[in-house]
Amino acid sequence: MLIALLPGDGIGPEVVAQARRVLDAVCGDALSYETAAVGGAAYHATGHPLPPETLALAERADAVLFGAVGDPTCDALERALRPEQAILGLRKALGLFANLRPARLFPELADESALRPEIARAIDMVIVRELNGDVYFGEKGMRRTATGRREGYDVMSYDEDQVARIAHVGFRTAMGRDRRLCSVDKANVLETSQLWRDVVIEVSAEYPDVALEHMYVDNAAMQLVRAPGRFDVIVTGNLFGDILSDQASMCAGSIGMLPSASLNESGKGLYEPIHGSAPDIAGQGKANPLATILSAAMMLRHSLGRPDDADRIETAVAKALAGGARSPDLGGAMTTDAMGDAVLAAL
Amino acid sequence: MLIALLPGDGIGPEVVAQARRVLDAVCGDALSYETAAVGGAAYHATGHPLPPETLALAERADAVLFGAVGDPTCDALERALRPEQAILGLRKALGLFANLRPARLFPELADESALRPEIARAIDMVIVRELNGDVYFGEKGMRRTATGRREGYDVMSYDEDQVARIAHVGFRTAMGRDRRLCSVDKANVLETSQLWRDVVIEVSAEYPDVALEHMYVDNAAMQLVRAPGRFDVIVTGNLFGDILSDQASMCAGSIGMLPSASLNESGKGLYEPIHGSAPDIAGQGKANPLATILSAAMMLRHSLGRPDDADRIETAVAKALAGGARSPDLGGAMTTDAMGDAVLAAL
Ligand SMILES: CC(C)[C@H](C(=O)O)[C@@H](O)C(=O)O
Ligand SMILES: CC(C)[C@H](C(=O)O)[C@@H](O)C(=O)O
Numbered sequence: 001m002l003i004a005l006l007p008g009d010g011i012g013p014e015v016v017a018q019a020r021r022v023l024d025a026v027c028g029d030a031l032s033y034e035t036a037a038v039g040g041a042a043y044h045a046t047g048h049p050l051p052p053e054t055l056a057l058a059e060r061a062d063a064v065l066f067g068a069v070g071d072p073t074c075d076a077l078e079r080a081l082r083p084e085q086a087i088l089g090l091r092k093a094l095g096l097f098a099n100l101r102p103a104r105l106f107p108e109l110a111d112e113s114a115l116r117p118e119i120a121r122a123i124d125m126v127i128v129r130e131l132n133g134d135v136y137f138g139e140k141g142m143r144r145t146a147t148g149r150r151e152g153y154d155v156m157s158y159d160e161d162q163v164a165r166i167a168h169v170g171f172r173t174a175m176g177r178d179r180r181l182c183s184v185d186k187a188n189v190l191e192t193s194q195l196w197r198d199v200v201i202e203v204s205a206e207y208p209d210v211a212l213e214h215m216y217v218d219n220a221a222m223q224l225v226r227a228p229g230r231f232d233v234i235v236t237g238n239l240f241g242d243i244l245s246d247q248a249s250m251c252a253g254s255i256g257m258l259p260s261a262s263l264n265e266s267g268k269g270l271y272e273p274i275h276g277s278a279p280d281i282a283g284q285g286k287a288n289p290l291a292t293i294l295s296a297a298m299m300l301r302h303s304l305g306r307p308d309d310a311d312r313i314e315t316a317v318a319k320a321l322a323g324g325a326r327s328p329d330l331g332g333a334m335t336t337d338a339m340g341d342a343v344l345a346a347l
Numbered sequence: 348m349l350i351a352l353l354p355g356d357g358i359g360p361e362v363v364a365q366a367r368r369v370l371d372a373v374c375g376d377a378l379s380y381e382t383a384a385v386g387g388a389a390y391h392a393t394g395h396p397l398p399p400e401t402l403a404l405a406e407r408a409d410a411v412l413f414g415a416v417g418d419p420t421c422d423a424l425e426r427a428l429r430p431e432q433a434i435l436g437l438r439k440a441l442g443l444f445a446n447l448r449p450a451r452l453f454p455e456l457a458d459e460s461a462l463r464p465e466i467a468r469a470i471d472m473v474i475v476r477e478l479n480g481d482v483y484f485g486e487k488g489m490r491r492t493a494t495g496r497r498e499g500y501d502v503m504s505y506d507e508d509q510v511a512r513i514a515h516v517g518f519r520t521a522m523g524r525d526r527r528l529c530s531v532d533k534a535n536v537l538e539t540s541q542l543w544r545d546v547v548i549e550v551s552a553e554y555p556d557v558a559l560e561h562m563y564v565d566n567a568a569m570q571l572v573r574a575p576g577r578f579d580v581i582v583t584g585n586l587f588g589d590i591l592s593d594q595a596s597m598c599a600g601s602i603g604m605l606p607s608a609s610l611n612e613s614g615k616g617l618y619e620p621i622h623g624s625a626p627d628i629a630g631q632g633k634a635n636p637l638a639t640i641l642s643a644a645m646m647l648r649h650s651l652g653r654p655d656d657a658d659r660i661e662t663a664v665a666k667a668l669a670g671g672a673r674s675p676d677l678g679g680a681m682t683t684d685a686m687g688d689a690v691l692a693a694l
Pocket of ligand 1: 087535
């Protein structure tokens with residue numbers, strides 16, 4: 001099976017290299033790899049953040065392991081050439097509409113969370129974020145008002161098919177867990193949210209065993225601080241999911257720990273750590289590779305049909321942490337390499 | 348000076364009554380009051396959540412003290428008749444474009460925050476939220492896609508004048524504090540945010556003493572958990588402000604503690620606790636009135652030119668807390684009345 005490695009910018013190459021070492025140790029020759037440029041790195045090399053060869057590789061591969069994009073030297077470029085367009089373009093081109101972000105605290109890291117340990121320890125949820133619609137992909141631009149003033153605009157929208165397919169992912173995810181689904185919207189203000197809520201309720205008829213609740217996004221942002229342990233599965237749109245999933249991950253400890261999967265209808269997926277390119281620490285061996293290693297485990301489970309290998313990696317990460325492996329973001333001083341070594345030793 | 352009292356739904360009447368007692372004790376006959384119906388209560392009485400008499404009173408008054416709106420029995424009504432439209436309508440009709448939400452932890456309540464006490468204790472910020480634009484007030488509705496599917500849509504937009512006037516409020520607020528302003532947007536995805544960022548940068552030329560930074564909203568949601576003490580003043584749009592200010596308030600302790608002011612260009616304001624109508628505890632004497640009492644203090648300071656009276660009230664609240672006043676949300680058992688008594692006794 002072919003894995004597309006897209007290391008990208010900043011710390012991306014460092015963390016992807018460690019995930020590759022772990023995959024080699026676990027899967028040996030069963031997987032093969034091709035690497036391509038993406039993000040600011042690709043822009044500097046080819047003039048575009050998502051070159052056609054990179055997209056073609058991602059389409060050909062059985063799964064994509066992604067590092068990070070984001071490069072301050074590209075800030076002044078027109079939007080279409082900025083590094084972020086690479087990840088948005090991949091999500092759209094591959095139809096990766098379902099973003100799964102598990103957030104749970106490794107018990108070994110209870111002291112790293114900003115939340116009280118007893119609150120943080122209760123966190124065990126999956127956020128299911130829609131990734132192909134919403135205000136991200138609507139018509140947008142700059143225009144002039146009637147009085148000639150500059151105005152920026154972006155159209156937010158969802159149609160019923162988009163909502164239904166992500167709702168199904170949310171319900172199915174809940175069926176595999178504690179059977180509680182919280183749908184987050186802003187239906188008291190937004191028509192997009194009203195349709196979202198209507199359709200989620202329609203879909204719920206097919207999942208009588210799942211307890212469904214609806215929550216406004218402002219309240220959800222509060223509950224994720226106050227009582228994050230109350231959530232099992234959250235399903236929400238692209239924009240609210242962007243905000244809430246980053247917030248939830250921070251509640252669960254270091255952002256250096258959390259993986260994500262972005263899936264299309266046929267189960268093909270792109271796997272990436274939720275942290276960004278962290279240009280301030282790039283190239284210094286300070287990055288925590290565990291989120292990428294855990295993303296590789298998700299890839300084995302969700303796209304490659306190797307759940308046992310996924311379990312092995314996740315167990316090894318827990319063991320490495322229990323053995324004291326700590327990068328700077330976890331309050332320690334271990335290098336990126338040494339963190340990779342610790343996981344390899346624990347396998 | 349005339350105060351419009353709009354108690355509204357749920358616990359609104361209970362908490363506004365306590366604020367009124369405190370205002371009477373502090374200002375005596377200097378203030379007069381008229382009460383009007385708003386929200387679900389007004390809908391049930393008159394068929395509209397913001398009756399013309401209520402709006403007229405709010406316009407005539409020197410300031411508005413608002414309880415809360417939100418009534419589950421109105422959930423099935425068409426949007427224009429729902430309780431939330433009353434507060435949105437007041438904000439728009441009175442031109443209340445600047446929402447100020449101070450978030451700081453009363454030291455006495457360090458144990459109530461979900462955050463570790465050492466992180467919570469460092470919180471001392473003001474969130475400045477734009478309140479008259481964004482996706483809240485753009486064109487919105489239900490339509491059919493080309494293939495006949497239901498689609499909900501809402502247009503997000505800001506023009507340069509809207510951004511500039513709230514940016515000025517942000518910079519001026521920072522000038523009166525630690526002179527650090529963080530502007531929150533999603534400029535890597537949204538054109539509305541790109542204009543926001545451009546205009547904030549333009550306005551910053553008039554405030555050379557304020558250190559300005561820009562942060563993406565997903566990162567801001569993380570930083571508000573990880574290191575909320577790093578913020579002095581945050582300025583952001585209506586939708587992001589809705590989410591982040593509720594999140595920040597929860598980081599600072601109970602939502603029952605936090606006041607807000609919504610101001611127009613001439614300094615006229617509407618003052619409300621940031622908690623909602625809490626229908627589940629309405630009428631049981633369980634509501635914490637301190638957020639409303641502190642909102643009344645903000646009213647004295649920002650709209651009525653009585654900063655000394657505002658200080659007196661805030662000091663009395665701190666004293667009451669130090670003396671052990673605790674409603675259920677603060678881990679105690681005191682009734683709404685008893686909390687009011689405690690503040691009166693501390694005056
Ligand atoms: C880089 C950016 C466009 C992206 C997003 O907003 O989706 C990122 O924040 C994420 O969550 O993957
Ligand atoms: C009630 C609702 C419309 C309102 C808002 O979203 O602005 C509320 O959440 C607030 O923050 O005051």
